[in-house]
């Protein structure tokens with residue numbers, strides 16, 4: 001046991017406690033869900049769950065539990081290959097490559113593809129997994145102002161060599177959408193490869209839930225799309241959509257893909273069934289859109305917080321101060337609604353917020369109740 005290591009740990013914990021942004025795991029029971037990413041209710045859908053069980057039973061392989069190895073060794077099988085074909089077809093991509101999580105996919109793509117001498121231009125609000133991938137990459141990294149195409153263009157003009165743009169389709173902590181059309185135009189003009197994280201748009205945007213790039217018919221202009229399954233799909237894992245050469249490149253160089261045990265049968269079955277469902281989930285998408293509209297109607301005149309501009313299920317109430325935001329989230333929770341405070345370093349300092357996630361399954365009464373509770377805060 002090392003005393004100095006323990007001291008270091010305590011010092012770091014105390015730093016968080018003093019800044020009032022100490023993270024702790026909590027389980028709350030009986031509250032109404034306004035915080036999960038289960039936008040379409042797939043994670044709680046018992047019909048879906050029964051179909052996943054059936055799909056598992058239908059699989060003939062004797063490997064029933066863990067996948068036994070990485071894809072390059074014993075973890076590859078007919079089922080995973082079939083699902084990659086299903087996803088490539090659904091997303092109108094040349095190829096699909098499954099990853100164990102969206103974190104792994106973002107980390108692996110950004111760490112392996114942009115090499116020394118290349119430059120990654122990234123939106124200042126991209127997810128931590130993209131940042132972590134960039135930290136591992138030897139490329140130069142340049143942030144541009146959130147969704148600011150003029151700032152992006154000014155920065156693109158100053159650099160030569162191989163270029164990448166890293167963005168999210170629907171920003172996870174703000175709920176607004178990328179200016180994809182304009183960014184695609186810039187990418188064409190400056191010969192840049194776009195890496196687009198569709199984590200929160202998957203299942204939500206597009207007539208069949210294909211995501212933002214397909215909804216706007218821009219997907220052929222996006223070099224890599226990363227769709228995750230842990231949010232609207234109610235499952236786990238992620239897929240990288242790309243061309244055949246890029247898939248080969250990732251299989252050869254992308255370390256989170258190469259050096260990790262592949263997804264187990266249950267996850268694969270859940271992905272397959274969730275994708276069959278999501279294409280047909282028009283009622284859920286309509287309910288979700290109605291609930292977002294209802295929520296925005298209540299909050300358009302809200303004084304205590306700044307409501308970030310968003311037409312998505314992610315709605316954020318911003319107010320400065322860790323302690324204040326935490327106390328308000330606590331009050332809302334005490335009234336029976338599960339919402340969470342999001343603090344720096346997850347969001348920029350001074351932009352502390354309550355992140356509210358709306359779902360297809362939230363009732364009008366629940367949304368009204370939440371609105372009244374927030375309006376009564378002081």
Ligand SMILES: Cc1ncc(COP(=O)(O)O)c(C=O)c1O
Pocket residue numbers: 101102103104106127129168172197199200228229230237238
């Ligand atoms: C924008 C974004 N990208 C990637 C991820 C990581 O995906 P996963 O949860 O599948 O690891 C998340 C999850 O928090 C996310 O919000």
